[in-house]
Amino acid sequence: MSFKLPELPYAYNALEPYIDEATMKVHHTGHHQAYTNGLNDAIADTSMENSSIEEILAVVDPNNKPVRNNGGGFYNHVMYWNIMSPKGGGQPAGDLLKHIIDTFGSFDNFKDQFSKAGMGRFGSGWAWLSFENGDLKIGSTPNQDNPLMPFAEFSGFPVLGMDVWEHAYYLKHQNKRAAYINDFFQVINWEEVEKRYKSVK
Ligand code: MN
Numbered sequence: 001m002s003f004k005l006p007e008l009p010y011a012y013n014a015l016e017p018y019i020d021e022a023t024m025k026v027h028h029t030g031h032h033q034a035y036t037n038g039l040n041d042a043i044a045d046t047s048m049e050n051s052s053i054e055e056i057l058a059v060v061d062p063n064n065k066p067v068r069n070n071g072g073g074f075y076n077h078v079m080y081w082n083i084m085s086p087k088g089g090g091q092p093a094g095d096l097l098k099h100i101i102d103t104f105g106s107f108d109n110f111k112d113q114f115s116k117a118g119m120g121r122f123g124s125g126w127a128w129l130s131f132e133n134g135d136l137k138i139g140s141t142p143n144q145d146n147p148l149m150p151f152a153e154f155s156g157f158p159v160l161g162m163d164v165w166e167h168a169y170y171l172k173h174q175n176k177r178a179a180y181i182n183d184f185f186q187v188i189n190w191e192e193v194e195k196r197y198k199s200v201k
Contacts, residue, residue, distance in 0.1 A: 002040040003053065003074055005033050006081070014086040018183035020172040028081070031167055035073030035144070042066035053078075057148040072144030076126060080163050083196075085189035092190040096159075096197045103136045113138050114162070115181045124165040129193075130156025131200050140164075157200045160193045 008028055013021035039056075043049050048056050048067065053075045060067050091097060091107050104110040110129075118127035121140040130137050130147045132155060139154030141147065147156045162184055169180035 002044075003036050005029075005036045006078055008081050010086055015084060015187050018186045019084070019169075023167075023169065023171045026171075027077075027167060032073070032077040035070045035077065038066060038070030039074045042070055054148065057146055058150065060149060062149075062151045068149070069144050072146045072149065075146055075148075076144055076161055076163065079158060079161055079196075083160055083189050083192050084184075084187045085192070086187070088187040088189040089185065090190065092194055094194065095201070096190075096194045099136055099197075104138075110138075111185060114160075115178070115185075118162050118164045118181050119177060121164050127162045127164060128154060128156075128158050129160040130154065131159050131197060132156030157196075159197045159200075160188070 005028070008024070012024045012028070015024065042064075043051075043056065048059070051059075053071065056067065056071045057075060060071055062068060092100065097107065100107060100110045104113060114127060114129060117138050117140045121127060121142070123142065125140055125142040125145070127140045128138065128147055130139065136159070137154075137156055139147075141152050141154050145152050146161075147154050147158050162181065164177060164181075169177065173180040173183070
């Protein structure tokens, strides 16, 4: 089996004015395609060849950089496209909103802490909201590491992930990562995030 670059669930310009068309195009057809190809090359003729991406992330050796980087990159971006939407923004609803308020005090406090996790990740990486042992937690990982990897700096099931690599925002926001994070919140597809939360809760 080999992995395929998924189609975006919306047009490249659909997240304007928050995430620009040029960024979406190069991010999807350039970066995500490269992770997909790199993953397929790295697992060919290995015991991981017929595994799901979740199975691969669960067993990847930290020293196996091709699978670690490209496998993480493949999973992270599949999630990223789906947790954004032109109809996104606002707040989650139901159990997830309640859990966020119970954990972080308010949605605004959650947004503040999640934004800080993204701002505090030096260089390239991801900020996460993860679910583990009944708790919601905020953290970040470097490069394309994912909380499902057993050695990751931050663990749990990734409910929401935000790409803070410069390639996710530099064309529009240049060095202003905080402005990108604010714009990212305008397009979060909370329905999809709630689905991910319910799948493990
Ligand atoms: Mn990216």
